[in-house]
Amino acid sequence: MIRRLxxxxxxxVSLVVLGLLALACLLGPAFTGHEPDRFYPDLRQLxxxxxxxxxxxxxxxxxxxxxxxxxxxxxxxxxxxxxxxxTLAADQPIDRRSLVYLPRSDxxxxxxVVAEEEDGRRLVLDVPIRHLRFLLGTDVHGxxxxxxxxxxxxxxxxxxxxxxLVALLIxxxxxxxxxxxxxxxxxxxxxxxDALYALPFVFFVILLLVFFRASLVLMLLAIxxxxxxxxxxxxxxxxxxxxxRDFVRAARALGRSxxxxxxxxxxxxxxGPVAVAATLLVPRVILLESFLSxxxxxxxxxxxxxxxxxAEGARAIEAAPHMLAAPAFFLIATLVSxxxxxxxxxxxxxPRAA
Amino acid sequence: MIGLVLRRLxxxxxxxxxxxxxxxxxxxxxxxxxxxxxxxxxxAAMENLRKVxxxxxxxxxxxxxxxxxxARGDLGPSFSFRxxxxxxxxxxGLPVSATLGALALVVxxxxxxxxxxxxxxxxxxxxxxxxxxxAALTLxxxxxxxxxxxxxxxxxxxxxxxxxxxxxGDPRHLILPVVTLALPQVGALARLTRASLGEVLRTxxxxxxxxxxxxxxxxTRHALRGALLPVVAxxxxxxxxxxxxxxxxxxxxxxxxxxxxxxxxxxxxxxxLVMGVVLLVAVLVIVLNLAxxxxxxWLDPRLRAGT
Numbered sequence: 001m002i003r004r005l006x007x008x009x010x011x012x013v014s015l016v017v018l019g020l021l022a023l024a025c026l027l028g029p030a031f032t033g034h035e036p037d038r039f040y041p042d043l044r045q046l047x048x049x050x051x052x053x054x055x056x057x058x059x060x061x062x063x064x065x066x067x068x069x070x071x072x073x074x075x076x077x078x079x080x081x082x083x084x085x086x087t088l089a090a091d092q093p094i095d096r097r098s099l100v101y102l103p104r105s106d107x108x109x110x111x112x113v114v115a116e117e118e119d120g121r122r123l124v125l126d127v128p129i130r131h132l133r134f135l136l137g138t139d140v141h142g143x144x145x146x147x148x149x150x151x152x153x154x155x156x157x158x159x160x161x162x163x164x165l166v167a168l169l170i171x172x173x174x175x176x177x178x179x180x181x182x183x184x185x186x187x188x189x190x191x192x193x194d195a196l197y198a199l200p201f202v203f204f205v206i207l208l209l210v211f212f213r214a215s216l217v218l219m220l221l222a223i224x225x226x227x228x229x230x231x232x233x234x235x236x237x238x239x240x241x242x243x244x245r246d247f248v249r250a251a252r253a254l255g256r257s258x259x260x261x262x263x264x265x266x267x268x269x270x271x272g273p274v275a276v277a278a279t280l281l282v283p284r285v286i287l288l289e290s291f292l293s294x295x296x297x298x299x300x301x302x303x304x305x306x307x308x309x310x311a312e313g314a315r316a317i318e319a320a321p322h323m324l325a326a327p328a329f330f331l332i333a334t335l336v337s338x339x340x341x342x343x344x345x346x347x348x349x350x351p352r353a354a
Numbered sequence: 355m356i357g358l359v360l361r362r363l364x365x366x367x368x369x370x371x372x373x374x375x376x377x378x379x380x381x382x383x384x385x386x387x388x389x390x391x392x393x394x395x396x397x398a399a400m401e402n403l404r405k406v407x408x409x410x411x412x413x414x415x416x417x418x419x420x421x422x423x424x425a426r427g428d429l430g431p432s433f434s435f436r437x438x439x440x441x442x443x444x445x446x447g448l449p450v451s452a453t454l455g456a457l458a459l460v461v462x463x464x465x466x467x468x469x470x471x472x473x474x475x476x477x478x479x480x481x482x483x484x485x486x487x488x489a490a491l492t493l494x495x496x497x498x499x500x501x502x503x504x505x506x507x508x509x510x511x512x513x514x515x516x517x518x519x520x521x522x523g524d525p526r527h528l529i530l531p532v533v534t535l536a537l538p539q540v541g542a543l544a545r546l547t548r549a550s551l552g553e554v555l556r557t558x559x560x561x562x563x564x565x566x567x568x569x570x571x572x573x574t575r576h577a578l579r580g581a582l583l584p585v586v587a588x589x590x591x592x593x594x595x596x597x598x599x600x601x602x603x604x605x606x607x608x609x610x611x612x613x614x615x616x617x618x619x620x621x622x623x624x625x626x627l628v629m630g631v632v633l634l635v636a637v638l639v640i641v642l643n644l645a646x647x648x649x650x651x652w653l654d655p656r657l658r659a660g661t
Binding site: 195287290291313314324331336 | 368369372373376377380381384385490491493494495496498499501502503505506510601602605606616617620621623628631632635636639
């Protein structure tokens with residue numbers, strides 16, 4: 001009793017985690033306060049944290065840079081909460097129009113002039129400082145990692161579900177046809193599956209993607225073409241035992257067509273094991289997708305997926321380990337929950353475990 | 355037994371032909387060629403190069419002469435590595451990949467089967483739960499996440515092991531790649547062993563042995579022999595996958611194995627090199643699957659009688 005509860009608990013927990021992850025990926029990017037492809041050039045490779053940006057360490061260099069573009073020097077700057085008292089100095093009178101450089105930099109609001117000294121060669125400004133929060137830090141271009149991870153999750157999850165669905169349709173169709181036809185047709189069809197098992201498929205997928213330009217659709221097809229074999233075997237084994245059952249014979253005696261029987265009576269009865277296999281297939285597909293994207297063969301910029309982000313993180317690992325941590329966390333959480341969910345379903349459907 | 359081996363090897367021939375044909379035409383029908391450079395060659399030079407490598411003839415004729423050369427055991431010259439034959443490149447890369455794969459296989463077997471046995475014998479105890487959770491975790495940890503983490507921990511922070519690269523005869527370069535490659539398989543083997551041994555331990559003969567008061571260690575040994583069947587069957591494809599080198603692990607750790615030659619060959623449109631590696635992998639898959647089946651037959655008297 002306790003064991004069953006524990007099993008059910010792992011199923012419930014993984015379902016909740018998956019639901020939250022999917023919800024976060026779907027809706028989250030609207031609430032993080034950043035566009036996924038918005039660059040903050042002054043805030044590159046920030047580590048994860050709750051502090052509002054820019055902090056003092058990033059304020060100074062950004063000010064220097066802006067002052068340089070305005071042909072001026074930072075004579076004095078003092079931070080008072082979220083306002084900055086800034087004194088600029090130059091050899092020539094400072095052009096007021098160049099003040100737009102301040103709000104353009106994403107870090108500051110529009111400034112107001114407090115005082116003008118030395119015929120306009122010294123300006124005292126009151127500049128509001130913007131508050132930006134990057135919960136998981138930023139990447140090498142200063143893009144918000146949380147937003148990017150969530151947007152990447154949409155692609156990874158969509159690829160996982162779509163490729164699994166395609167593999168499911170091919171596998172169920174093929175397996176049911178082979179099992180229901182039986183005899184020589186069945187033997188020939190399953191020998192073909194055996195032969196396909198011996199093909200080095202990952203190598204073919206890589207070949208396909210290198211030679212025909214990586215694209216999302218091609219990758220989906222390639223993954224589905226690799227992964228339908230297991231499904232076909234499972235469905236075929238189920239069908240072999242189902243086709244001799246009385247209700248199938250009755251349907252045949254009533255004159256239903258073979259296609260109708262397969263669709264109406266065989267396929268629905270194989271759905272239990274198929275559901276388990278499909279649940280365990282989704283994490284494999286997501287893993288394969290991120291593996292291909294990691295190699296640069298899968299999802300391409302400007303689109304992104306967890307594999308792409310992990311590849312970027314692995315490249316910058318010495319300077320900014322958080323860039324690997326954020327997408328890796330999402331990917332691993334998804335894979336673990338899906339695997340636990342599949343195991344839990346398999347246990348629940350196993351007639352021997354009582 | 356010999357009949358079985360010959361029959362299975364015979365069945366492998368059409369599979370190999372399919373592999374050769376599929377990869378040959380897949381590559382040739384794709385746009386781009388091995389001599390596309392940043393600065394295009396003059397048409398005359400291009401024409402000469404294509405003539406030297408026989409690329410100007412009809413595709414079917416090229417395929418025929420490739421098969422003819424293959425029948426003589428000649429894999430052809432490499433297109434991107436000048437003055438190297440594909441066989442020479444494979445001879446250079448295979449020892450690295452094979453060493454890496456064999457070590458990873460041993461590590462995965464020792465820890466995977468060992469932990470699986472412990473879990474099955476302590477069924478539903480806390481040890482079993484911990485191993486189950488750990489196995490699910492290692493299965494979900496992609497190698498391209500594990501590898502950089504290991505590099506940070508042991509290469510950068512502790513400075514115990516080299517970050518990447520390869521030096522002849524220095525085993526320290528292999529430790530991190532082997533761990534990365536073996537880790538997910540430890541989880542897979544542990545789960546498989548636990549499920550299989552758990553099932554065997556519940557069967558009638560085992561309960562009878564227990565009832566007769568045989569020592570537990572002896573009972574376990576008898577049960578294990580039967581329980582290892584599905585594990586050994588799984589080892590065939592696993593060994594092939596590990597021995598032919600994980601592309602990612604070789605790329606991240608900068609090991610000059612055949613996985614890296616394959617990726618470089620594909621990017622450079624090195625037709626013959628890619629074909630050679632794919633063919634090698636297919637042969638290894640067939641041979642190792644056969645070896646696993648033979649090992650199963652040796653372990654299981656029921657199967658032996660059937661052949």
